[in-house]
Amino acid sequence: MNETISAAATAIRWVVEPGRPAATTVPELGIQDACDWLREHQQELRRGLDEHGAVYLCGLPMRSTEDFALIRDALIVERASYKEKATPRSHFGNDVYSSTDLPPQQTIRPHNENSYALSFPGLLMFGCLIAPDEGGATPVTDVRKVLQGIPQPLADRFREHGWALVRNYSDHISLGWRTAFNTDDPAEVAAYCKENLIAHEWCADGHLRTVQRRPATIRHPGTGEEVWFNHMVFWNSWSLDEDTREVLIEDLGADNLPFGTAFGNGEPVSRKDVEVIDRAYRAATVRQSWQPGDVMIVDNLLMAHARESYRGDRKILVTMGDPVELADCSPSAAPLAGFATQATSKGSWISRWKRKP
Numbered sequence: 018m019n020e021t022i023s024a025a026a027t028a029i030r031w032v033v034e035p036g037r038p039a040a041t042t043v044p045e046l047g048i049q050d051a052c053d054w055l056r057e058h059q060q061e062l063r064r065g066l067d068e069h070g071a072v073y074l075c076g077l078p079m080r081s082t083e084d085f086a087l088i089r090d091a092l093i094v095e096r097a098s099y100k101e102k103a104t105p106r107s108h109f110g111n112d113v114y115s116s117t118d119l120p121p122q123q124t125i126r127p128h129n130e131n132s133y134a135l136s137f138p139g140l141l142m143f144g145c146l147i148a149p150d151e152g153g154a155t156p157v158t159d160v161r162k163v164l165q166g167i168p169q170p171l172a173d174r175f176r177e178h179g180w181a182l183v184r185n186y187s188d189h190i191s192l193g194w195r196t197a198f199n200t201d202d203p204a205e206v207a208a209y210c211k212e213n214l215i216a217h218e219w220c221a222d223g224h225l226r227t228v229q230r231r232p233a234t235i236r237h238p239g240t241g242e243e244v245w246f247n248h249m250v251f252w253n254s255w256s257l258d259e260d261t262r263e264v265l266i267e268d269l270g271a272d273n274l275p276f277g278t279a280f281g282n283g284e285p286v287s288r289k290d291v292e293v294i295d296r297a298y299r300a301a302t303v304r305q306s307w308q309p310g311d312v313m314i315v316d317n318l319l320m321a322h323a324r325e326s327y328r329g330d331r332k333i334l335v336t337m338g339d340p341v342e343l344a345d346c347s348p349s350a351a352p353l354a355g356f357a358t359q360a361t362s363k364g365s366w367i368s369r370w371k372r373k374p
Contacts, residue, residue, distance in 0.1 A: 029061045031069070037305045038157055038313070039065060040073035048078045052091035062092070062314065066140075067240055070319035071157040073305055074312045077144075082109040085144045085334045088312060089113070093338030097138035100131055102197045103276075109334070116143060116155065116333040117324060127158040127298050127321035128251040130337065133182050133231055135213050135352060139339035141315040141322065145307040146332040153327030155313065156304035157320045164234060164245040166297030171290055172245075175233035178357060179281030179350030180249040183274075186225040190265075191275035194225040216355035224273075228355050230281040232348035237318045238341060244318055246346075250298065252276035255291040283356035307333065318346070 031039040046054060055062070055074075065072045079085055089112075096112050104125075107115040117125065131137035143155055164172060186194040198206050206225065210217045216228045235246045250256055254274060257265070265274055279285050298321070305313075315322055318341065343352060350357075 029058055029065065031065055031072070033069070036303055038071045038073055038303050039069040040075055040305065042075045043077050045076070046078065048084050048087060051078055052087050055088065055091040059092070066314060066316045066319070070159050070161075071313060071315040071322075074314070075308065075310070077310045077312055079144055079146070079310050079312065081146070082111075082113050082334060085146075085312075085336070086111045086113050088144065089142055089336045089338070092142065092314065093140055093336070095339055097136075097140075097337040097340040099337065100134050100136070102192055102199070105192065105196075106335075112336055114335050116335045119324075121149075121153075121327050121331065124326050125324040126251045126256060127156070127302065127323040128248050129160065129246050129321050130317050132247050133229060135343045136340050137343070138317050138337035139341040140337070141317050142336050142338070143313045143315070143322075144334045145309055145311045146334065147330050148307040148309055149327035149331040150329030151327060152325045153329075153331045153333075154304045154306050154325045155333065156302050156323045156325065157313075157315060158298050158302040158323070159319065160244045160246060160301070160321055161242055161319060162301035163294070163297045163321075164243060166300055167245065167294055171293065172234070174280065175247075175249075176349040178233075178284075179230050179348075179352075180233045180247050181228065181230045181279045181281050181283060181356050182248065182252065183277040183279075184227045185220075185269075185273050185275055186227075187275065190269070210354070214352045214354045230350070230353040230355065230357055232343070232350040232352070233281075234349045235318070235343070235346035237316075238345045240319075242319070243349075245297075246318060248276075249278045249286065250291055250294050253278045253286060253291050255286070255288045256295070279356075281350055281353075281357045307331075317341075 029041050031041055033039045043051060044054060062072065077088060079088060105118040107118055130141060186192060186197055194206060195201055198209060200206060210227060214229060218226050220226055231247065233247045233249065234243055236243050254262055254277060
């Protein structure tokens, strides 16, 4: 076990065990005193996040969503909104959500929240009210290490071209556009897409398709470190298990999958490249089982987060804060609506959505 101790007399003592995130046990206090303790240690918590990317606070007197919100307000200065929604969540009020409402048998790959948007939360805070009987951890992945684990020629290709996201919004397979954009008005969707550099079209069957290019790497505005920051592997079709991938392509067609990713110039990412990047994620991932009263703070630019499948009841809350603008993060490629260059590949959505030089 490796323990790191701050020089301050009232320092937080971080315990770092192999394969686990940094953690500390909070003194036994009532909820108001615990929030005061957190406020007093904000600078140490920030230093811990800069070093470790994510930190566990164990043993907080958190019994309800209201307690969770009080802890959030002690730690997060400015709340961040959930934009361009991609997974179902329950809203408990006061900007407190369920971590996800996807079925318990479904795992969720590592991802940085809202990496496809022009602004995203700088901090995430998760809290456990009910721990599952088995599984259900929220693993975290140091995306500084992920970038180091990707072969340089491949990383440089992504630095140059960025990555592209194609979304097909459907009430049957993924989230419909009304839920994702929180509006019933197509004109509001069009205005949002124009403002946020997203190309969009309404397809013949009435569903919405969007295309956006984003940088694959950015720099943390506080530490200056370059990080791998994207949903490229998370939403690539090669990340689906083989049976699911074949069924979806057969039923929907390759153009109409709920999510698709490519290089920012529209060229496809190979299965081999996805597997290489996936291995880099796995090598940089740590996890800790939830216990009631645990809170995990995550620097969303330094750490991706995931979800294990689980058995039994599970109630993990999440809230987001300290929004960051992409423009302040030295993006390695400029964001664009659509792909970056004129098409060189045959294929409907690739050729139709590529931008002219």
